Amino acid sequence: MDIKESTVAQLLAATLAANGVKHIFGIPGGGSSLDVIQAAADNGIEFVLTRTESAAVMMAAATAELTHSPGVALTTKGPGVANAVNGIAYAALDRAPVILLTDGFTSKQQTYITHQVFDQQALTCPLAKGFARLSQKTDANEVKTLIQLAMSPPYGPVHIELTGDVARSCIAASDVDLTCTSDSLVIDEAGIAAAVQFLNDASRPVVIVGLELRDERSAECVRQLVEALNCPVLTTYKAKGVIPDTHSQHVGIFTGGAVEHECVSQADLIMLCGVDPVEFVLQPWRYEAPVIDIGLQRHTPHYTTIDAGAYGPVAEHLTLLAQDSQLTEWSITEISGLRERMLAALQYPQGNAMGPQQVVEIAEERARSAGLDPRITVDAGAHMFSAMAFWRCGAPMDVLISNGLATMAFALPAAIAASLHDPDRPVIAFTGDGGLLMCLGELLTAVQQRTWIIVIVFNDESLSLIDIKQQQRDLVSRGVRWDRPEFGPTMAGLGGRAFQVCNQLDYRNALDEAITEQGPVLIDVAIDPRGYPAQLKALRG
Secondary structure, three states, rough: OOOOOOOOOHHHHHHHHHHOOOOOEEOOOOOOOHHHHHHHHHHHOOOEEEHHHHHHHHHHHHHHHHOOOOOOEEOOOOOHHHHHHHHHHHHHOOOOOOEHHHHHHOOEEEEEEEOOOHHHHHHHHHOOEEEEEEEOOOOOOHHHHHHHHHHOOOOOOEEEEEOOHHHOOOOEEEEEOOOOOOOOOOHHHHHHHHHHHHHHHHOOOEEEEEEHHHHHHHHHHHHHHHHHHHHHHHHHHOOOOOOOOOOEEEEEEEOOOOOOOOOOOOOEEEEEEEHHHHHHHOOOOOOOOOOOEEEEOOOOOOOOOOOOEOOOOOOHHHHHHHOOOOOOOOOOOHHHHHHHHHHHHOOOOOOOOOOOHHHHHHHHHHHHOOOOOEEEEEEOOOOHHHHHHOOOOOOOOOEEEEOOOOOOOHHHHHHHHHHHHHOOOEEEEEEEHHHHHHHOOHHHHHHHOOOOOOEEEEOEEEEEEHHHHHOOOOOOOOOOOOOOOHHHHHHOOOOOOEEEOOOOOHHOOOHHHHHOOOEEEEEEEOOOOOHHHHHHHHHHH
């Protein structure tokens, strides 16, 4: 690109555009933000005004996951940066390459201003992989280096601070390539040889697939390996869909809990393929079988000892393993039985009121009958057990969920980002009432962006997961329940359609109308939470 009479803001925007950025999410301030927004527009990048900074970063992170390009969020200085921190934590722990652009103070201003001033770099330092305070001497290589860092394993956020004075500064003309290039990964021949030896010695391996395999090429390679072995395969939450839920060898979800124990305990070799241990629940490793690890990089600390590891180009490594693999002693009948018993263990007890499993299964049935293939987003909370177990996915990224951070208030922002990424594909956001209350203003973002989203609220009048733990300790209920909020009037007041339902017939009718709306719709469903404790016990033990 030939940069002539360019400003720092224009250079920044041009570099982002050259690396696949289509949207910037955030809430601007009066400093550098306005210059960046204008420069972005000049480079074909749309600015999306959000209602909270944390949601803006989550939208940027979801966009990064879907596009395999950097996601970008923009905030003002001071409170804008502070409010973005939970989103930055999501990007860090859920491995999303995000560029956080924040305003800052000039050196001169810092000699006399204390209003809104704190060390912004120090605030984001524990989470961000890198930081740069751009200056009049900034060049394309500095920006590219930060983007490259975000896009290198483990993917994560970087923080760029930019003042208004610097944003408007002119830079020297130059002829530069603004596109970042991927690092070339080298085949780990020794690691693959060791893994092949373990595979040759195993007769009943089990494969666990993780978030590093969510691109189409890696997903195809791991499917070929699994089929060559004819063994059971489980996926983590974020990898759901990498192996289709309808695949004859797919058993279910692996979290590190109890429900998958029957399957994994029968293994004489456990193969972690693209698994990041940040995806596991807070429980000790349950298994004694040797473990081989095929991933982008070695992770430390880890829940278990790795007996053989191959790190680098995962697709190539998986292909090499498939070439050397032979059919194992597992039978499809055995694997089918494991899958059926896992789903049976997670069944939600039927009651007089609607249960979360019904909410999920009816939503899928109505969507499929209308010829649609929605993507889903899922908030943290007890409702996620049913959403992740009973919604069937067929491809990587069919579901977006916070697993590494496991934060609430994720499903709605992620759904907005997913709809903007693919406007012709509907998105269903499964959220609890507590999670939605934390990001309620983003309903207006969904309305103003005309997103094709159905927000399904599991309204059980509590922080269900914490409520369960309080009950398990025989404690008096304190601080985890509230009177049932009515979300319908709020959505209507913000310009969207809404339904409030408490039975299957009304829920089906609401879904049928919502599907044809092709705009944001909210369905507030009254949920019977009494089956959650049994479901949690089955899942985690």
